[in-house]
Each structure stands twice: as structure tokens, then as C-alpha cells.
Amino acid sequence: MSERKTILITGTRKGIGRGLAEHYLNQGWQVAGCSRKPTELEHRDYHHFTLNVTDEQQVAAMMNQIKRDFGGLTALVNCAGIARMNPALLTPTGNAEEIMNTNFIGTFVCSREAAKLMMRRQTGRIVNFSTIAVPLALAGEALYSASKAAVEQLSRSLARELGGYGITVNTVGPNPIQTEMIANVPPEKLEQLVARQAVARFGKIEDVANVVDFFLREESNLISGQTIYLGGPP
Numbered sequence: 001m002s003e004r005k006t007i008l009i010t011g012t013r014k015g016i017g018r019g020l021a022e023h024y025l026n027q028g029w030q031v032a033g034c035s036r037k038p039t040e041l042e043h044r045d046y047h048h049f050t051l052n053v054t055d056e057q058q059v060a061a062m063m064n065q066i067k068r069d070f071g072g073l074t075a076l077v078n079c080a081g082i083a084r085m086n087p088a089l090l091t092p093t094g095n096a097e098e099i100m101n102t103n104f105i106g107t108f109v110c111s112r113e114a115a116k117l118m119m120r121r122q123t124g125r126i127v128n129f130s131t132i133a134v135p136l137a138l139a140g141e142a143l144y145s146a147s148k149a150a151v152e153q154l155s156r157s158l159a160r161e162l163g164g165y166g167i168t169v170n171t172v173g174p175n176p177i178q179t180e181m182i183a184n185v186p187p188e189k190l191e192q193l194v195a196r197q198a199v200a201r202f203g204k205i206e207d208v209a210n211v212v213d214f215f216l217r218e219e220s221n222l223i224s225g226q227t228i229y230l231g232g233p234p
């Protein structure tokens with residue numbers, strides 16, 4: 001069985017997930033990643049699964065392969081997510097379902113299947129993704145922020161259910177970070193958002209990695225059910 005640290009990061013084709021995959025590869029971790037479309041990331045310690053995080057059969061098969069290839073899982077980072085900036089009155093039910101399924105159900109399914117692997121070793125780390133759009137209750141992001149509020153609550157409840165197995169569950173809530181997800185948001189709206197933060201600057205992938213690093217540390221085994229927002233109180 002491999003003794004190396006192994007991390008599964010969802011949503012690694014681009015954006016924050018891709019950056020986190022490179023960050024942990026640079027630190028010598030074995031990294032598994034996934035996304036619906038194939039990735040261009042190539043590294044001897046990286047394995048990509050092309051799947052949808054909402055498909056529980058595909059997710060279970062991925063965990064089985066991780067168990068076979070890596071012997072277990074040290075950490076899961078549920079980074080895969082989608083946003084559709086739209087007023088609630090103009091949001092078709094199909095869009096609402098897609099957002100809830102990807103952001104909330106995807107996080108739930110991956111967490112549940114990863115926890116089964118982690119429980120065997122009586123240790124594990126799960127890090128989920130929220131957003132400052134939750135405390136800000138931003139207009140135009142009702143479904144997106146509701147899906148992430150559900151992720152935060154899931155994290156708190158999972159922290160309680162999994163604490164006895166040595167598994168911590170925490171959440172990072174980024175402020176705006178220049179990825180494709182927010183490429184269509186008008187720049188003035190983003191600047192207004194950033195100006196409201198206690199520390200008024202855009203986030204960077206390194207800022208997210210710093211929080212994830214903290215949650216993953218062995219010494220953080222008493223930190224669970226917490227959400228850390230980037231930029232301070234919005």
C-alpha cells in the first residue's frame with residue numbers, strides 16, 4: 001500500500017481546481033482529478049477521470065480505482081462547480097436543478113464515497129467550496145448562493161457525522177478570483193464587490209491553496225465544520 005499522500009480534487013480541467021492540482025503535484029502529492037471534459041494537465045503523479053460529479057456510479061468507480069491505484073485517499077477537495085448569474089424570476093427550473101445538482105449533490109456524492117475510503121484508515125480531510133455570495137446574499141445569484149449555502153450546511157453536518165472517524169470537513173469561501181466562471185460578470189460589479197471586503201483585493205488561486213493547506217495539515221485535526229471566507233467579513 002502506498003504511503004504517499006493522495007488527494008482527489010474535483011473540477012481540475014481549469015480554474016481554481018487546475019491550480020490546486022498543480023499546487024499539490026508541486027508538493028509531491030499523488031493527485032487525482034476529474035471534470036466533464038478531458039484535461040491537458042499531464043504529470044507522472046496525476047490521474048484524470050473524465051466524469052460528471054453528479055453521476056454516483058461514475059464517482060463510485062473513480063473511488064474504486066483510486067483505492068486500487070493509490071491504496072486510499074488522504075484528502076478530497078470538492079472544487080467542481082458552476083454558476084449561472086441570473087435573477088431568480090428569470091431562472092428556468094432546469095437551470096436551478098443543474099446548479100443544485102453540480103454544486104450540492106456533486107459535493108454530497110463525492111464526500112460520501114470518499115468518506116467510505118477514509119473511514120478505513122480512521123483519518124481524512126474533506127474541503128468543500130462555498131463563496132462570499134452566501135453571506136452577501138447577492139442579487140442575481142440566488143440559486144448559486146443557495147446551492148453553496150447547502151454545501152456549507154452539509155459540511156457542518158458531515159463534520160459531526162465523520163468526526164469519530166478522524167475525518168474533518170471544512171469549507172473555503174473565495175471572493176472573486178479571475179477565472180472563466182466570472183469572465184462574463186461586468187468588471188464594475190466585481191470591483192464594487194471587492195471594495196466591500198475588509199481586505200479589498202481580488203483573490204488568487206494561491207489564497208485558496210493557503211486555506212486548503214491549513215485544513216489539510218495534520219495539526220488541523222481539531223478544525224472541523226468551519227467556513228473561511230477570503231477577504232474578511234464581506
Ligand SMILES: NC(=O)c1ccc[n+]([C@@H]2O[C@H](COP(=O)([O-])OP(=O)(O)OC[C@H]3O[C@@H](n4cnc5c(N)ncnc54)[C@H](OP(=O)(O)O)[C@@H]3O)[C@@H](O)[C@H]2O)c1
Pocket residue numbers: 010011012013014015016017018034035036037038051052053054078079080081082083102106129130131132173174175176177178179180181182
Ligand atoms: N472564481 C471565483 O470568483 C469563485 C468565487 C467563489 C467561489 N468559487 C468556487 O470555486 C470553485 C471553482 O471555480 P472556478 O472559478 O475555478 O470555476 P471554473 O473556472 O468555471 O472551473 C470549474 C471546474 O469545474 C469543472 N466542472 C463543472 N461542472 C462539473 C461537473 N458536473 N462534474 C465535474 N466537473 C465539473 C469544470 O470542468 P468541465 O467543464 O470540464 O466539467 C472546471 O474544471 C467553484 O466551486 C466555484 O463555485 C469561485
